Amino acid sequence: xxxxxxxxxxxxxxxxxxxxxxxxxxxxxxxxxxxxxxxxxxxxxxxxxxxxxxxxxxxxxxxxxxxxxxxxxxxxxxxxxxxxxxxxxxxxxxxxxxxxxxxxxxxxxxxxxxxxxxxxxxxxxxxxxxxxxxxxxxxxxxxxxxxxxxxxxxxxxxxxxxxxxxxxxxxxxxxxxxxxxxxxxxxxxxxxxxxxxxxxxxxxxxxxxxxxxxxxxxxxxxxxxxxxxxxxxxxxxxxxxxxxxxxxxxxxxxxxxxxxxxxxxxxxxxxxxxxxxxxxxxxxxxxxxxxxxxxxxxxxxxxxxxxxxxxxxxxxxxxxxxxxxxxxxxxxxxxxxxxxxxxxxxxxxxxxxxxxxxxxxxxxxxxxxxxxxxxxxxxxxxxxxxxxxxxxx
Numbered sequence: 001x002x003x004x005x006x007x008x009x010x011x012x013x014x015x016x017x018x019x020x021x022x023x024x025x026x027x028x029x030x031x032x033x034x035x036x037x038x039x040x041x042x043x044x045x046x047x048x049x050x051x052x053x054x055x056x057x058x059x060x061x062x063x064x065x066x067x068x069x070x071x072x073x074x075x076x077x078x079x080x081x082x083x084x085x086x087x088x089x090x091x092x093x094x095x096x097x098x099x100x101x102x103x104x105x106x107x108x109x110x111x112x113x114x115x116x117x118x119x120x121x122x123x124x125x126x127x128x129x130x131x132x133x134x135x136x137x138x139x140x141x142x143x144x145x146x147x148x149x150x151x152x153x154x155x156x157x158x159x160x161x162x163x164x165x166x167x168x169x170x171x172x173x174x175x176x177x178x179x180x181x182x183x184x185x186x187x188x189x190x191x192x193x194x195x196x197x198x199x200x201x202x203x204x205x206x207x208x209x210x211x212x213x214x215x216x217x218x219x220x221x222x223x224x225x226x227x228x229x230x231x232x233x234x235x236x237x238x239x240x241x242x243x244x245x246x247x248x249x250x251x252x253x254x255x256x257x258x259x260x261x262x263x264x265x266x267x268x269x270x271x272x273x274x275x276x277x278x279x280x281x282x283x284x285x286x287x288x289x290x291x292x293x294x295x296x297x298x299x300x301x302x303x304x305x306x307x308x309x310x311x312x313x314x315x316x317x318x319x320x321x322x323x324x325x326x327x328x329x330x331x332x333x334x335x336x337x338x339x340x341x342x343x344x345x346x347x348x349x350x351x352x353x354x355x356x357x358x359x360x361x362x363x364x365x366x367x368x369x370x371x372x373x374x375x376x377x378x379x380x381x382x383x384x385x386x387x388x389x390x391x392x393x
Contacts, residue, residue, distance in 0.1 A: 007055045011037055011062040020068040029071055029105045032063075038104045042088065046100050054287075071106045075337040078148060079103040079110035083156050086226045090173070090214040099154070099175070109336075111152035112230075113143040113176060113200055114223070118393065120145070121361045123158075124167040124220060125391065128202065130159035130174065137161075137174065137212075139182075139205040145358065149185045149198035150334050152178045156226060157207075158219045163389040170388060171219035175211040182206075192350045193330035196338055228298055230359050238286065239279060245312040245341055245348065246275040252319060259319050268319075271312050278304045299365040300373065306355035306362055309340065313349040320345055 018031045032038055033047045037059045042048025049055075063070075073080055080103070087099055102108040119126040128141025139159055149155070155176040162170030176183070182205035187195035214222040242250050253260065253268060278301070285297055317324035327346040340351060356362040370376040383391055 004055055004058045007037075007040065007049070007051065007058050008062060010035060010049075011059050015062070015066050015068065020066055025069045026105060026107070028069060030101070032068075033101050033104055037063075039084075042100075046088070046096055047104055071104060072337075074339070076103070076106050076109055077337075078112055078152075079108070079154075082112060082226050082230045083110045083154070085229045086156065086173075086213060086222060087175075089225055090222050092210075094210070095175070095213070103154075108153040109148055109151050111146050111149045111155045111178070112226070113146060113149075113155045113157040113202075114226075115145045116142060117144050120357075121364050123223075124171070125388075125393075126158060126160060126171070127393075128157075128159045129163075130161050130172060130207070132161070132209075133206075135209050136206045137172075137209065139174070139176070139202045139207055141202050143200040143202070144197075145188070146185075146198045146200050147196055147338065147358075148336070149178065149200050150187065150195075151336050154178060155200075156213075158223050160388065161219075162217060164387050165217070166385055167383065167388045167391065168220045170217055171223070172216050173213040173219035173222040174207050175213060176202075176205065176207055177211075180205055180207075187332075187334055189332060190351075191353065192347055194333045194335055196335050227360065238282065241276065241279065242272075243279070244275065245309045245316075245352070246272055248341065248345070248348070249312055249316045249319065252316065259321065264315070264319055267315055271308065271315060274304075275308055275312065278308060297373065299360065299368040302359055303362055303365045303369065306352075309348075309352040309355045313345070313352045316345045317349045324349075 014032060014035045014037060018028050020028060023031075029038075036042075036044060036047065036049040038047030039053075040049045040051050040056050040059060041053035043050050071080075084100060084103055087095060087103075091099070103110060113128075114123060114126075116126050116128060126141075128139065128143065130137040130139045137159075139157070141159065143157075146155075155178055157174045157176040158171050159174065160170055161172040164170070178185070182203045184201040184203070185198050186201070188197040188199055189195045190197060249268065250272065281304070282301055285301055324345050326344070328344045340355070341348060360368075367379055371378050
């Protein structure tokens, strides 16, 4: 099936059998998944139809017109944007069957156990250990900056399984049950007052080998799929014109003429154009994804996302003058989702500071773009062939 008419017909059949107005939200989402209309480019039986990704727009348009519920993608963004494509590419048939449906429906939230206190930008230097014990792995270590860990059921986890190999080798990729004994989640309060991030301590956590993704020692290869998809999901999300951070600034400019100055006007025009260019580049990137796996272009999009958010939010604070210095609420909260553009101008300004760190620091992404997009010489790496256990720490 590759025809939009056939996909539209299937969507109408779903709506007729499960009217959104009278069907329980979760039941409707499960029926949509089972009909292959969750992500149409996925294989049959895994929420898809095995058709081109471009036909998803046909499904989404029909469902939106009928008032059908979505799966709250912001709340389950890590599962949708990072875990699912990794499971699809490297998971066993059993893993795909058991994990993808509740992930997409939103019954189970996912988080990412990658970064560590001593392995953030240099992620391959991670020290969390996983030691084989029969059909299980015993994991000990600490992870940090873990979004949604306080509400997550599952986590994608990378750990070192062979310290005698160089740091990019000897890493293995696992699926960790966040409810297992030995998993402790502690909040990390941010400059915004919220604690959307967490640190996670793993003490003697036993993970069955059946929850390993990919071969033993090939976790870095698996993680690259996750990271490339992460950068696309952060920097290349679909937004309308004047969506994202530029929207509130443009709205304030139109509604508050008394705040305008010539200098602010010129800066707003420049940033509006850049935001529109980034939006259209994101559309192009998503079209490229139809043909295969995400490439390094996602790193460029994520770079632009971080820089624009910080510059635009700074302009908004300046435009509002004294009002821009106000802050609505510093109450300690542990939100279930991240809204980069939510709340007031002060929140947007402070929250955007993290955009150049999360999902890969801008400095690391600049290296990726230089080497993999522009073809410049690789940065010298003196520790490339040294066993991880012998690295200076």
